[in-house]
Every structure is written in C-alpha cells, then in structure tokens.
Amino acid sequence: MIVCKFGGTSMATAETINKVKDIILSDPERKFIVVSAPGKRDSKDIKVTDLLYKAYDEQQKNGSCKETLNKVRDRFVSLCENLKIDLDINPYIDEIAKQMPKTISADYAASRGEYLAGIVMAKVLNFKFIDATEIIKFNANGVFENELSNDLIKRLKNEKSGVVIPGFYGKMPDKSIKTFTRGGSDFTGALIARGVNASLYENWTDVDGFSVANPQIVKNPKSMESLTYEELRELSYMGASVLHPDSIFPVKVEGIPIQIKNTFNPSAKGTMITKELHTKENQPIVTGVAGRKHNTSVLLKKPMMNNEIGFARKVLSVFERRCISVEHLPTGIDTMSVVFSNVLTKEEEANLIEDLKIAVNPSFIEIEKNLSLIAIVGHGMASTKGTAAKVFTALANSDINIILIDQGSSELNIIVGVEDKDFENAINAIYSAFYE
Numbered sequence: 001m002i003v004c005k006f007g008g009t010s011m012a013t014a015e016t017i018n019k020v021k022d023i024i025l026s027d028p029e030r031k032f033i034v035v036s037a038p039g040k041r042d043s044k045d046i047k048v049t050d051l052l053y054k055a056y057d058e059q060q061k062n063g064s065c066k067e068t069l070n071k072v073r074d075r076f077v078s079l080c081e082n083l084k085i086d087l088d089i090n091p092y093i094d095e096i097a098k099q100m101p102k103t104i105s106a107d108y109a110a111s112r113g114e115y116l117a118g119i120v121m122a123k124v125l126n127f128k129f130i131d132a133t134e135i136i137k138f139n140a141n142g143v144f145e146n147e148l149s150n151d152l153i154k155r156l157k158n159e160k161s162g163v164v165i166p167g168f169y170g171k172m173p174d175k176s177i178k179t180f181t182r183g184g185s186d187f188t189g190a191l192i193a194r195g196v197n198a199s200l201y202e203n204w205t206d207v208d209g210f211s212v213a214n215p216q217i218v219k220n221p222k223s224m225e226s227l228t229y230e231e232l233r234e235l236s237y238m239g240a241s242v243l244h245p246d247s248i249f250p251v252k253v254e255g256i257p258i259q260i261k262n263t264f265n266p267s268a269k270g271t272m273i274t275k276e277l278h279t280k281e282n283q284p285i286v287t288g289v290a291g292r293k294h295n296t297s298v299l300l301k302k303p304m305m306n307n308e309i310g311f312a313r314k315v316l317s318v319f320e321r322r323c324i325s326v327e328h329l330p331t332g333i334d335t336m337s338v339v340f341s342n343v344l345t346k347e348e349e350a351n352l353i354e355d356l357k358i359a360v361n362p363s364f365i366e367i368e369k370n371l372s373l374i375a376i377v378g379h380g381m382a383s384t385k386g387t388a389a390k391v392f393t394a395l396a397n398s399d400i401n402i403i404l405i406d407q408g409s410s411e412l413n414i415i416v417g418v419e420d421k422d423f424e425n426a427i428n429a430i431y432s433a434f435y436e
C-alpha cells in the first residue's frame, strides 16, 4: 500500500489536479492521499496558505477579511468549475468566513487551504475525505501527540476505499486547530505512511528529484538517485528544501522508503530515500551540498580552558537560559566557538556577552555575524580519504576564507563556515570539485 502526498504546485490548477488524479488512479496501491493547499500558478501568484495568513492579519487589524477571503473563494470556485465536479464549495468558505471573526488563531486560517483542497480532491477521486483533526492530535500546549495520533491513524488501515486527508494540521484538546511548521504536509504524509504501515511513501512535487545542490545557486545541478534518511536529515536541516526536515522521523522507525516524484514528469525516476547505505558502484562520495546563511558564532578564549572542568557546561547553560539552540561547538585547547542560527539584536548580543563573562570569565570574547554554514554530506566520506582536502582546496582556489570547520562524529558530513558574501561561490566551488 502506498501513501502519496501532493504538494502545492501539484494542487494549483484543475489541469495539475487532473494529472494528480491520473497518477493516483494508475496504481490501486495508491490508497492514502495527503494534500497541500493550492500553491502558486505562476511566479507572481500567491499561495492559498499565504492568502489565508493575510486574511487572518486583516481580520485582526481591520475587523474584516472579506477581500482576501474572497480571493480564496474565487480560486476554489474556479477550480471546481474547471474540474467539472459536482461540488458547491461556497458553503465551506461561508463557514470559514463565519469562524474568522471568532477564532483567534492564525493556524485555523492557514489550515483551511489544506482542508478545502482535501474536500476537492476527495470529490475528484471519489475517495473518502477524512479530516486531519480526527487523527492528528496536539496536547493543550500545542505539542504533537505522537503515540495518540499513531493509534488513531492505525485505524485507517480498515478503510475499504481510498482516503484523502488534508496535510499540515491537527487538533488540540479544546478543539482548536494547530498546524505544523510551514511545509508540514510532508510530515502528515510520513505519519500516515507509518500508521498504515505503507510499503512506500511517495512525495509528489514539481522537480525530478532531490538536487545535489540548490538549483538557485548551482546551474543545472545533478539529481540524486538515492540517499539515506540520515543524509536527507542533514541536507534538509541545512536548507535543502524539497522535504520538511521532520518528515523522515516517522518513516525511519518502520524503514518505509520515501520516493520524491515529479507530478509533471511522472516517468522520471525521482529520488529514493532509504535506511541502508548505498551499495552501488560509482556512488559519489558526496551525496549533496546544502547550506544556510546568517548564522552567528561566539568565540571564547581563556588560557588553560582545557583544564577547567565544567567550562563547556557553564557556557552552554547561558545559551540554554537564553533559549538559543546551539548547532556547533568547535573547540581548540584554549578556545571554543558556539555557533547558532539566531540573528541577535544589539541588546541581545550585549546581554549574552555579559552573561558569558559572568559564567566563565573569558580572556577574549567576540561575536561573529554573517556566517554561512555549508554541509557537505555523504556516507561515502567515512571510507574515502581526501574528501576534506578536496573541499578545502576547492575553497582556497576560489579565494574563499574558511572561518570554521566541523566534522560530525559519524563522518557523514563536513561543515564549513564562510562569510555570507562567499556563500554562493563556496557552494559552486564544492559542487564543481565533486561533480564536474
């Protein structure tokens, strides 16, 4: 049994939804369908989810969201007309209009795109619509209830017909709607795949597969045929944006493969994401390169730091108190850098420095901003000599200064830090070193 998730571009127009329909109906194994809200129809268009967030803001500011909600209405009405389905979507939108002044939640507003898309898709396919609120649960603090949701999803296995489920949201105990973070329908799809014990989780999008590097930075990068859950986790965490970074957790437990497929080119192989290491010959050493700009690093120096028991704990507790999640901790004998992705205000910087001075009394402390982190990821690295040398040579030849180096203990990645201004050049240099 296959769980399929279709993203916003697949759900954007009647034409694309008909492609989705053909894909689903071409294989009876495709029984559980998770949908995103309709995305952009062209580069100037606005995603339905963004319109709904805007409607919520307008409602808060002006006491009415009629104008923007009518744009959502128009979009769904014309979608239904063009699909020639016997569905009057207006009462559903009327209900949203009625709820908007009452609800205080942006999550409720944003979730309605997936909800309406699910209603439409179920009609198109003649499948059963099951609202995500019935199976995806959050506790009163808004924390996702993993076990409870999984138990509820498991019951879907008994469904006789195909099922359509809206992605992205679920319900809290007080019946209010809670969404995952943006792009969260991928996560919903993964949860359904785990719950119904699917043989495959197909994630249908608008690219032929996972690119080795961001196509907005590298011209026509190669696509990956396969990668492991761990590699995907590293790459998506570092900014590669085909899949929501949390999506692998549910499927990883059961070892369910994820396949990235292209709705607009269904015969393309796509990218397969599995548990096992690649065994193929000619497997590249580096599976992918991804990175993020605008990180911050705090450099601390103190003579005899290495002998001071508890130094790292004291430093880290300052970051914990300030709710800053630490990403990397490269250390020297008497130096330590703490790298994190937050961009601090002047005041926050001053406070952080003050706290660190009190905690560990360093001889030198400096905040470095505009730091880009780039991850070079691949299981092949563990068994191949010279990978780091190749990365550093490529960067040196492009006249790029490396500010930081960190290698994960699993030897799955090498992280380098460069100045934001060098980010794009660095990605290109590394890509060329391994792929050209």
Ligand code: ASP
Residues within 6 Å of the ligand: 007, 008, 036, 037, 047, 049, 050, 113, 167, 168, 181, 182, 183, 184, 185, 186
């Ligand atoms: N529609 C939501 C978003 O734009 C969720 C999703 O597409 O997965 O983020």
